[in-house]
Amino acid sequence: MIDREVSVAHLLYFMKTLLTAIFRREVTVRLRPGYFPFVEPGFELDIKCLICGGEGCPVCKQSGWVELLPCGLVNPNVLRMSGIDPAEWNGFAFGLGLTRLAMMRYGIDDIRHLQGGDLRFLEQF
Numbered sequence: 001m002i003d004r005e006v007s008v009a010h011l012l013y014f015m016k017t018l019l020t021a022i023f024r025r026e027v028t029v030r031l032r033p034g035y036f037p038f039v040e041p042g043f044e045l046d047i048k049c050l051i052c053g054g055e056g057c058p059v060c061k062q063s064g065w066v067e068l069l070p071c072g073l074v075n076p077n078v079l080r081m082s083g084i085d086p087a088e089w090n091g092f093a094f095g096l097g098l099t100r101l102a103m104m105r106y107g108i109d110d111i112r113h114l115q116g117g118d119l120r121f122l123e124q125f
């Protein structure tokens with residue numbers, strides 16, 4: 001998303017709203033610093049584990065949190081190289097992987113099930 005005066009608060013609100021709609025229930029999110037060259041600052045976005053509700057389980061490695069996606073404010077150099085003046089415009093970006101989303105949405109306890117090619121498993125969806 002590119003606009004004027006975009007902040008991390010906009011990113012957080014957008015991600016929480018998007019993930020709540022995808023998972024069809026309230027989600028708790030948190031940001032941790034992370035390095036990704038096309039954003040500055042960059043973050044890892046975690047959600048409270050939807051499998052165990054944050055109590056701790058094998059999916060969240062007993063932490064109560066699951067790393068879901070990388071995100072951040074668009075690096076000014078990316079805007080500059082796109083012909084957009086970073087003094088006037090900024091924005092946020094994120095990378096949303098389908099396997100982790102499907103895992104949380106359907107309560108799948110092992111991400112490897114999605115790569116295994118077992119049709120008995122895959123045809124459930």
Ligand SMILES: [Zn+2]
Pocket residue numbers: 049050051052053054055056057058059060061062064065
């Ligand atoms: Zn868990």
